[in-house]
Amino acid sequence: xxxxxxxxxxxxxxxxxxxxxxxxxxxxxxxxxxxxxxxxxxxxxxxxxxxxxxxxxxxxxxxxxxxxxxxxxxxxxxxxxxxxxxxxxxxxxxxxxxxxxxxxxxxxxxxxxxxxxxxxxxxxxxxxxxxxxxxxxxxxxxxxxxxxxxxxxxxxxxxxxxxxxxxxxxxxxxxxxxxxxxxxxxxxxxxxxxxxxxxxxxxxxxxxxxxxxxxxxxxxxxxxxxxxxxxxxxxxxxxxxxxxxxxxxxxxxxxxxxxxxxxxxxxxxxx
Amino acid sequence: xxxxxxxxxxxxxxxxxxxxxxxxxxxxxxxxxxxxxxxxxxxxxxxxxxxxxxxxxxxxxxxxxxxxxxxxxxxxxxxxxxxxxxxxxxxxxxxxxxxxxxxxxxxxxxxxxxxxxxxxxxxxxxxxxxxxxxxxxxxxxxxxxxxxxxxxxxxxxxxxxxxxxxxxxxxxxxxxxxxxxxxxxxxxxxxxxxxxxxxx
Numbered sequence: 001x002x003x004x005x006x007x008x009x010x011x012x013x014x015x016x017x018x019x020x021x022x023x024x025x026x027x028x029x030x031x032x033x034x035x036x037x038x039x040x041x042x043x044x045x046x047x048x049x050x051x052x053x054x055x056x057x058x059x060x061x062x063x064x065x066x067x068x069x070x071x072x073x074x075x076x077x078x079x080x081x082x083x084x085x086x087x088x089x090x091x092x093x094x095x096x097x098x099x100x101x102x103x104x105x106x107x108x109x110x111x112x113x114x115x116x117x118x119x120x121x122x123x124x125x126x127x128x129x130x131x132x133x134x135x136x137x138x139x140x141x142x143x144x145x146x147x148x149x150x151x152x153x154x155x156x157x158x159x160x161x162x163x164x165x166x167x168x169x170x171x172x173x174x175x176x177x178x179x180x181x182x183x184x185x186x187x188x189x190x191x192x193x194x195x196x197x198x199x200x201x202x203x204x205x206x207x208x209x210x211x212x213x214x215x216x217x218x219x220x221x222x223x224x225x226x227x228x229x230x231x232x233x234x235x236x237x238x239x240x241x242x243x244x245x246x247x248x249x250x251x252x253x254x255x256x257x258x259x260x261x262x263x264x265x266x267x268x269x270x271x
Numbered sequence: 272x273x274x275x276x277x278x279x280x281x282x283x284x285x286x287x288x289x290x291x292x293x294x295x296x297x298x299x300x301x302x303x304x305x306x307x308x309x310x311x312x313x314x315x316x317x318x319x320x321x322x323x324x325x326x327x328x329x330x331x332x333x334x335x336x337x338x339x340x341x342x343x344x345x346x347x348x349x350x351x352x353x354x355x356x357x358x359x360x361x362x363x364x365x366x367x368x369x370x371x372x373x374x375x376x377x378x379x380x381x382x383x384x385x386x387x388x389x390x391x392x393x394x395x396x397x398x399x400x401x402x403x404x405x406x407x408x409x410x411x412x413x414x415x416x417x418x419x420x421x422x423x424x425x426x427x428x429x430x431x432x433x434x435x436x437x438x439x440x441x442x443x444x445x446x447x448x449x450x451x452x453x454x455x456x457x458x459x460x461x462x463x464x465x466x467x468x469x470x471x
Contacts, residue, residue, distance in 0.1 A: 016448035051451040058404040062311035229301025
């Protein structure tokens with residue numbers, strides 16, 4: 001918007017962009033000079049800065065509830081049959097085979113539903129679905145409320161004893177810093193009606209939560225339970241349930257889950 | 272023979288649908304909280320926000336083919352906003368004899384006040400500040416409130432906000448400036464009046 005002397009109204013109008021770093025260097029320079037000489041603009045600048053910080057500090061960030069999330073999944077799921085290009089398909093089938101559309105339509109919708117549910121929402125019982133939702137929302141919460149760790153330490157000898165007396169089991173605490181997944185700390189969380197241990201790892205900027213609690217289920221290998229853009233892998237070993245959740249890329253998280261599982265098996269051999 | 276072809280065709284179609292859904296899960300679904308937060312600030316009610324977000328996601332899924340892998344959050348928020356305005360417009364028509372905005376936030380503010388009196392937790396200053404800011408933001412005209420939510424809470428750039436709101440970046444700038452100033456005035460008068468709602 002040109003250099004030199006600035007129109008006051010124009011300057012006043014640009015203060016927001018100046019604060020938000022949205023002006024070019026030359027525009028910002030010109031404006032800064034004007035503000036230095038203009039009491040009204042100084043006041044405006046301070047008012048805006050104060051308002052921003054008040055809003056950032058106090059305004060609620062409203063999150064979707066887990067219940068709403070599963071409701072949303074459900075309704076998208078139900079809309080699938082409707083969003084397929086029926087007309088085109090109907091014509092083709094009618095001409096080629098003369099089979100009634102109704103049958104094909106029904107078949108197709110159920111097949112789509114089947115592929116859908118097997119590929120995305122593994123056919124798991126409702127309670128397990130709820131558990132996945134609960135864990136993912138716990139993971140999201142841990143990132144958002146700035147409450148990732150109760151004990152912050154990269155030293156497994158600090159983290160492991162921290163759980164003593166807080167939970168009645170002793171999770172394996174292993175550091176994977178040398179493979180780029182440093183241990184960041186530990187936390188207690190409340191999931192599925194019980195207190196669970198959470199180990200926090202990090203890979204680059206991605207936080208990884210590993211939930212651990214005793215479970216009477218039979219041992220099973222790693223299963224994928226990803227949803228809502230978060231990747232999750234769970235397994236059971238020697239009466240301990242492990243859930244690993246992160247927004248880290250699926251392949252990387254899976255190989256990390258495998259790595260962790262291997263190390264835990266090594267540290268707690270069978271028999 | 273026919274049976275085989277048929278199954279194959281259906282299978283292909285189903286697989287396409289499944290890929291599409293998977294892509295949707297990774298590009299659009301993760302922005303659910305951004306969508307909900309914007310809708311909640313626009314509608315000022317939880318139930319309304321859920322309705323808007325649900326409708327918006329169904330639309331997004333339906334028109335997912337028009338998404339070419341740009342910014343998933345911007346794309347989704349644009350749809351949330353459009354869905355809201357359609358709803359808002361219909362609502363306004365239905366309640367044209369009532370001053371919609373004034374009524375809504377008037378009663379909300381009163382409810383909040385009532386809640387606070389009986390809620391011991393609200394002795395906490397933090398909670399009080401939250402309420403004051405929320406009431407003040409809710410009183411802002413929508414076009415100011417939405418840009419402030421997108422900038423201050425979502426930390427979107429002017430370019431992203433301009434894309435969502437379909438206005439030039441210069442307009443985003445002046446709405447932010449005016450919104451912040453008006454909010455400061457509201458907060459000021461609110462504090463002088465004991466933090467309550469003070470519109471005639």
